[in-house]
Amino acid sequence: xxxxxxLWDTFGAEIEGVDLSGELPPDTVRFIxxxxxEHQVLRFRNQSLSPEQFDRYGRIYGExxxxxxxxxxxxxxxAVMKLTNASDRPDAIINGAAYWxxxxxxxxxxxxxxxxxxxxxxxxxxxxxxANMFAAYDDLPESMKRKVDGLxxxxxxxxxDQGLDGEPEASPPREEQWSKLVPVKHPLARPHPITGRKALxxxxxxxxxxxxxxxxxxxxxxxELKAHALQPQYVRTLFYEVGDVAxxxxxxxxxxxxxxxxxxxxxxxxxxxxxSVRGKPPLLQ
Ligand SMILES: [Fe+2]
Numbered sequence: 001x002x003x004x005x006x007l008w009d010t011f012g013a014e015i016e017g018v019d020l021s022g023e024l025p026p027d028t029v030r031f032i033x034x035x036x037x038e039h040q041v042l043r044f045r046n047q048s049l050s051p052e053q054f055d056r057y058g059r060i061y062g063e064x065x066x067x068x069x070x071x072x073x074x075x076x077x078x079a080v081m082k083l084t085n086a087s088d089r090p091d092a093i094i095n096g097a098a099y100w101x102x103x104x105x106x107x108x109x110x111x112x113x114x115x116x117x118x119x120x121x122x123x124x125x126x127x128x129x130x131a132n133m134f135a136a137y138d139d140l141p142e143s144m145k146r147k148v149d150g151l152x153x154x155x156x157x158x159x160x161d162q163g164l165d166g167e168p169e170a171s172p173p174r175e176e177q178w179s180k181l182v183p184v185k186h187p188l189a190r191p192h193p194i195t196g197r198k199a200l201x202x203x204x205x206x207x208x209x210x211x212x213x214x215x216x217x218x219x220x221x222x223x224e225l226k227a228h229a230l231q232p233q234y235v236r237t238l239f240y241e242v243g244d245v246a247x248x249x250x251x252x253x254x255x256x257x258x259x260x261x262x263x264x265x266x267x268x269x270x271x272x273x274x275x276s277v278r279g280k281p282p283l284l285q
Pocket of ligand 1: 097101102103255
């Protein structure tokens with residue numbers, strides 16, 4: 001029986017009673033989407049999906065977006081990325097998502113959801129920290145909301161706070177990929193594309209300026225909002241078990257991978273497959 005229960009005390013939900021590897025009936029998809037848009041982060045336990053099945057399942061959330069870093073993609077399935085700390089990868093790539101960010105906020109049409117499937121889980125660490133950006137916006141004082149509401153933020157690829165707050169640089173793009181990375185604009189208080197509820201949007205990572213503001217003032221203000229959003233009451237960590245499928249609503253969350261060492265052997269290997277999508281779910285169009 002399809003059911004949901006709380007994942008954490010504040011946000012997130014776990015969905016039970018569904019096998020994501022098969023064809024999903026429209027009512028099931030509607031339930032998953034409604035739960036995602038209400039609770040922002042979902043976990044499904046005990047799943048076993050091939051990359052092809054995962055690619056098909058991922059499309060319930062929107063149109064898959066091949067990552068700009070094309071060296072992460074799986075052959076034949078351009079939308080499915082493989083994430084691992086296996087020893088064949090340099091550290092900048094292993095920990096290329098170990099900083100606070102919002103997927104594809106450097107795109108004019110950013111990611112709307114990101115889903116991961118845990119294939120191998122290290123015996124310690126390897127989780128994903130998530131921040132609730134609806135709550136971070138809701139809790140701002142009214143005067144601050146009025147200030148934030150009218151502002152437009154300039155975003156470009158990479159990590160603004162590289163070297164600050166203990167954060168590494170974003171996975172470096174290849175030389176020929178830089179030309180695709182032009183700056184874009186998003187509202188600071190961004191209405192959710194499905195529900196219209198406002199979230200504080202992408203105040204870490206790619207946000208580097210505010211329209212009409214001097215750059216240093218803008219960065220100070222964005223960093224102040226980031227510090228606000230990363231207070232303990234807004235942040236929870238998703239710890240994975242083999243077989244977990246997780247998905248987060250990227251319009252109302254920020255996230256950061258827990259940093260990992262390069263795997264010395266099987267027991268500390270993390271292997272995930274990932275699909276990120278943009279636009280509205282096909283069922284809600
Ligand atoms: Fe990410």
